[in-house]
Amino acid sequence: xTTPTAPNGKGPSPHGPSSxxxxxxxxxxxxxxxxxxxxADPPWDVYLTGTVFLDIIFxxxxxxxxxxxxxxxxxxxxxxxxxxxxxxxxxxLGLRTSLAAAFGDDHYGDYCWDALxxxxxxxxxxxxxxxxxxxxxxxxxxxxxxxxxxSHGHEPPPEAALVQEEAPDRPxxxxxxxxxxxPGRRAPWIAQAARxxxxxxxxxxxxxxxxxxxAGLADLEHCEAFLPNAQEAMRYTxxxxxxxxxxxxTAHVPVAVVTLGAEGAYAVDGRTGETAVVPAIAVEALDPxxxxxxxxxxxxxxxxxxxxLADRLAFAGLxxxxxxxxxxxxxxxxxxAEIGAWWRKVQSLDQQDPEALRRYAFLAGLVxxxxxxxxxxxxxxxxxxxxxxx
Numbered sequence: 001x002t003t004p005t006a007p008n009g010k011g012p013s014p015h016g017p018s019s020x021x022x023x024x025x026x027x028x029x030x031x032x033x034x035x036x037x038x039x040a041d042p043p044w045d046v047y048l049t050g051t052v053f054l055d056i057i058f059x060x061x062x063x064x065x066x067x068x069x070x071x072x073x074x075x076x077x078x079x080x081x082x083x084x085x086x087x088x089x090x091x092x093l094g095l096r097t098s099l100a101a102a103f104g105d106d107h108y109g110d111y112c113w114d115a116l117x118x119x120x121x122x123x124x125x126x127x128x129x130x131x132x133x134x135x136x137x138x139x140x141x142x143x144x145x146x147x148x149x150x151s152h153g154h155e156p157p158p159e160a161a162l163v164q165e166e167a168p169d170r171p172x173x174x175x176x177x178x179x180x181x182x183p184g185r186r187a188p189w190i191a192q193a194a195r196x197x198x199x200x201x202x203x204x205x206x207x208x209x210x211x212x213x214x215a216g217l218a219d220l221e222h223c224e225a226f227l228p229n230a231q232e233a234m235r236y237t238x239x240x241x242x243x244x245x246x247x248x249x250t251a252h253v254p255v256a257v258v259t260l261g262a263e264g265a266y267a268v269d270g271r272t273g274e275t276a277v278v279p280a281i282a283v284e285a286l287d288p289x290x291x292x293x294x295x296x297x298x299x300x301x302x303x304x305x306x307x308x309l310a311d312r313l314a315f316a317g318l319x320x321x322x323x324x325x326x327x328x329x330x331x332x333x334x335x336x337a338e339i340g341a342w343w344r345k346v347q348s349l350d351q352q353d354p355e356a357l358r359r360y361a362f363l364a365g366l367v368x369x370x371x372x373x374x375x376x377x378x379x380x381x382x383x384x385x386x387x388x389x390x
Contacts, residue, residue, distance in 0.1 A: 050083030089297035102160030
């Protein structure tokens with residue numbers, strides 16, 4: 001396997017200002033797991049693996065591009081995408097995050113590696129640089145509350161595929177892992193991680209085969225929580241409504257969370273019978289890219305912090321709502337500074353619904369009491385390769 005190297009290819013990736021036995025992390029403004037941490041904890045809170053894309057996002061389009069014409073976008077951003085959206089969202093919420101991915105040795109790969117490791121404090125000790133493989137790229141165009149994407153990439157060489165599929169004995173020890181299930185295919189690392197006590201949270205993409213067979217999601221048996229959207233949940237279960245689908249899924253996984261778009265989300269804990277429904281927060285959406293990843297990251301954070309089911313669901317919805325108000329996937333993932341700013345703002349509004357305030361009252365003991373400087377990270381910038389002054 002290719003040895004993990006720094007972006008300049010000259011040796012092991014440098015550690016940041018804080019480190020554990022497993023690698024490097026940077027401290028976020030809030031540690032949601034602070035009261036639960038012990039010296040016996042695994043080195044990482046969350047582990048994940050997958051493909052990193054360079055995302056180039058155009059926003060502010062009035063309509064979909066028309067063939068034969070030129071459209072100008074009012075906004076543009078670039079950031080690591082793909083699995084990096086989830087990794088960034090987790091890290092900004094204060095979870096010690098480890099990512100295994102293959103990076104090309106081109107400038108795009110340099111940019112993504114630097115943005116994730118140095119900018120977000122994500123551990124890349126399980127990742128590698130692959131000589132001669134150029135980074136996958138996605139161009140996303142956001143308009144009318146939706147998005148259209150065009151992607152380009154080459155099949156990864158065997159050493160890159162091995163990193164992202166994970167040999168069974170390789171996943172580092174972590175409290176939790178996030179997996180994207182693929183119909184008809186097992187990922188060996190999921191079972192291995194579950195046997196070590198890692199709690200697995202899973203989502204799923206659209207089933208292009210049209211089979212929608214739950215038996216095909218073989219790794220679901222290792223998962224603690226499954227978080228499909230309403231259409232996916234109903235197709236997999238044959239249920240007539242999302243809530244019915246969520247209850248049906250608990251025959252296969254302990255916790256089912258079904259996202260309902262503008263209507264919020266519904267969750268069922270099959271072990272206790274507890275249910276929760278939280279309405280969506282009304283916001284003016286700029287770009288929905290990565291909002292699903294941010295939702296999962298919020299739910300994972302609340303679960304690891306041992307919050308009640310309704311609080312986990314509310315927090316996941318809040319973080320997703322904050323993310324769609326900014327452009328880009330990983331660029332838009334909120335941290336505690338943004339969450340705190342939102343909480344202080346809603347408390348100051350004269351017409352605020354008291355019930356809505358009670359729904360998010362659990363934030364009072366978490367967010368900073370007053371506005372403070374965000375934790376010191378260099379987030380991805382809207383363009384690539386600004387020349388740095390000496």
